[in-house]
């Protein structure tokens with residue numbers, strides 16, 4: 154039983170794999186959004202002076218860094234609907250449960266990334282913003298956050314790639330994401346090599362696309378004037394040309 | 397508070413009375429008395445650690461004082477009627493009348509020169525983006541940097557960065573500008589361009605307090621020179637008197653070091 158390229162290509166372009174891949178990406182995107190939102194609030198609590206912020210924020214990080222993601226998913230899917238009847242309805246799908254569950258766990262890690270990014274912005278930056286008369290929220294929005302994003306981008310991309318892979322944990326709550334798709338196929342056909350190879354290809358493609366996006370976004374945060382392209386050359390005025 | 401009943405003095409732009417500040421047990425300001433009239437330029441000299449930057453930060457309402465009053469156009473700022481420090485949101489509004497230029501420029505690295513200047517207008521004065529950019533360009537022209545408008549701080553020399561920082565403070569049209577050793581972080585050959593811009597401002601009638609080690613600048617541009625030492629003001633006189641006929645032994649000793 155050699156490597157059957159017919160099976161390989163048939164699966165590579167099958168809708169079930171594509172659906173699995175999209176589910177994996179979907180869970181990763183939604184949970185990263187949730188994690189960033191919660192993580193930002195938790196990070197603000199941790200860098201703030203008030204104990205009312207520090208203590209609960211510290212507790213959140215402590216709790217969700219300790220609990221395995223798999224256990225959180227099982228709780229989200231099995232335990233929570235027993236406690237909260239409103240979750241026993243259609244909208245509470247494995248996708249929703251997985252996205253929220255992974256988002257809650259990931260928030261603890263994003264909080265640490267965002268906290269260190271906020272702390273690494275030079276003290277002189279908010280000082281300059283305050284000296285100009287900006288209110289605290291404006292200083293945060295216009296001065297601190299744009300600079301913190303640049304620092305947080307590379308570790309956040311790492312977390313995103315991690316989430317793509319972590320989404321396979323959601324197989325325990327019957328989400329047919331990428332890896333589960335492969336596993337189900339294998340269980341029926343026993344064509345291990347072909348089905349797993351397809352999964353590898355998908356993961357490689359996904360991570361490659363993410364890496365391209367990362368490069369594009371990081372270029373936007375390079376904070377240098379754009380290299381002279383044809384369009385810019387045309388509109389740039391020679392020295393003294395404005396006079 | 398002992399100075400609660402001060403009558404507004406018309407031409408005094410900024411006034412500091414009995415200003416005190418300590419960090420932990422370290423008493424940095426020990427009752428500073430200082431004032432500057434509209435259009436005046438005052439140079440502040442003094443040894444390192446004497447509290448010059450602290451005085452400026454307090455005047456700019458960036459830190460609360462422990463005791464004493466800061467008055468802008470004769471009105472107490474930074475505190476409410478009961479003498480309690482105002483919340484940060486309210487302080488922010490009062491700060492808009494006071495411009496501050498830092499030793500290390502503190503330009504926003506994520507914004508081009510023109511956007512550094514424009515941000516003060518859009519984020520503080522709610523000026524429309526287009527108008528803000530126009531005015532920012534005008535400001536950069538005044539400091540001789542129109543061609544560098546689209547450069548980011550990392551692409552500018554120290555002297556250029558400091559000129560952008562001056563333009564950024566200036567664009568809000570403050571009543572008084574505070575300079576904290578604006579040329580101390582610069583290579584010697586870049587000091588001149590920044591001092592030239594400041595001299596132009598002074599000639600244009602801007603009210604300025606300049607903490608500096610540049611004796612020649614103080615002599616040529618300042619109306620009065622102040623020696624600050626150990627948390628108090630030791631001597632204050634017009635440049636000729638200050639440099640050529642200092643009254644205090646402490647001033648003579650200080651000048652013997654810097655000359």
Ligand SMILES: Nc1ncnc2c1ncn2[C@@H]1O[C@H](COP(=O)(O)OP(=O)(O)OP(=O)(O)O)[C@@H](O)[C@H]1O
Nearest residue numbers: 419422424442443444445446447448449450451577
């Ligand atoms: N935020 C702070 N926390 C604790 N101590 C401080 C703080 N800011 C200033 N100090 C202390 O206050 C004293 C005066 O500092 P300041 O920066 O005002 O001096 P300076 O006259 O500006 O000196 P330099 O010429 O070196 O800039 C120093 O001993 C300094 O260590």
Ligand SMILES: [Mg+2]
Nearest residue numbers: 448449450577
């Ligand atoms: Mg200083």
